[in-house]
Amino acid sequence: xxxxxxxxxxxxxxxxxxxxxxxxxxxxxxxxxxxxxxxxxxxxxxxxxxxxxxxxxxxxxxxxxxxxxxxxxxxxxxxxxxxxxxxxxxxxxxxxxxxxxxxxxxxxxxxxxxxxxxxxxxxxxxxxxxxxxxxxxxxxxxxxxxxxxxxxxxxxxxxxxxxxxx
Amino acid sequence: xxxxxxxxxxxxxxxxxxxxxxxxxxxxxxxxxxxxxxxxxxxxxxxxxxxxxxxxxxxxxxxxxxxxxxxxxxxxxxxxxxxxxxxxxxxxxxxxxxxxxx
Numbered sequence: 001x002x003x004x005x006x007x008x009x010x011x012x013x014x015x016x017x018x019x020x021x022x023x024x025x026x027x028x029x030x031x032x033x034x035x036x037x038x039x040x041x042x043x044x045x046x047x048x049x050x051x052x053x054x055x056x057x058x059x060x061x062x063x064x065x066x067x068x069x070x071x072x073x074x075x076x077x078x079x080x081x082x083x084x085x086x087x088x089x090x091x092x093x094x095x096x097x098x099x100x101x102x103x104x105x106x107x108x109x110x111x112x113x114x115x116x117x118x119x120x121x122x123x124x125x126x127x128x129x130x131x132x133x134x135x136x137x138x139x140x141x142x143x144x145x146x147x148x149x150x151x152x153x154x155x156x157x158x159x160x161x162x163x164x165x166x
Numbered sequence: 167x168x169x170x171x172x173x174x175x176x177x178x179x180x181x182x183x184x185x186x187x188x189x190x191x192x193x194x195x196x197x198x199x200x201x202x203x204x205x206x207x208x209x210x211x212x213x214x215x216x217x218x219x220x221x222x223x224x225x226x227x228x229x230x231x232x233x234x235x236x237x238x239x240x241x242x243x244x245x246x247x248x249x250x251x252x253x254x255x256x257x258x259x260x261x262x263x264x265x266x267x268x
Contacts, residue, residue: 003263006170006187015170015187018207018217018254020177 029091031137035161037080038133041117042126042157044073049121074118081114084136100139110136130159137162167192169255171207173217182260188217189259199223205257206232208248215254
């Protein structure tokens with residue numbers, strides 16, 4: 001309860017942060033976290049659009065649900081961006097960029113689609129966000145020399161995702 | 167002075183997890199030395215604002231060694247000695263996020 005209260009204040013007026021970070025690389029990097037977060041943003045867009053098509057827009061419940069969907073969309077789109085930035089900053093090395101010169105533009109694109117997914121409920125922006133992160137995942141697994149497979153996520157919005165084929 | 171600071175990173179896990187908050191009491195030079203085990207927030211020239219545990223006070227100086235509790239934490243060797251002057255404060259209260267096992 002108290003945590004929730006502090007967290008709410010933090011959302012509106014962020015507190016300072018202190019890192020308890022791991023410097024010895026733990027080596028645990030996986031774009032799936034970003035992929036799932038981007039997928040969640042699209043799911044929230046779908047829920048918002050579904051609700052907006054209903055007839056109960058004047059009800060308090062409607063506003064409550066929409067507010068919650070927006071909050072989750074914001075949070076998850078930002079988390080997806082964060083996860084990509086971590087892999088970009090901590091895992092990707094110059095040699096990888098030399099081998100995959102499209103990487104910097106791709107990461108930049110992910111940041112932009114992520115922002116658009118936060119700013120709007122534009123499903124196309126959300127789809128582009130997921131797609132760009134899938135492309136990033138494809139390169140990530142190629143760098144690790146791990147085969148990939150494409151399959152639909154086993155939950156709504158059931159978009160095609162890139163998974164390592166282990 | 168008291169400050170609320172948000173924890174990021176895993177070096178103090180499982181006690182402090184990313185997303186937890188801590189209430190930090192400012193440390194002023196001249197106060198008595200902090201005990202080993204005290205959790206402190208300080209400014210590091212290379213790594214920025216960090217939260218770690220006091221490991222030992224370095225004899226005869228105003229410096230201390232700090233450590234995390236996670237195996238992959240920045241080693242205290244790499245952090246070198248932390249001058250007391252760089253301390254932002256000590257943690258006096260831990261605001262934990264709900265743990266899944268709770």
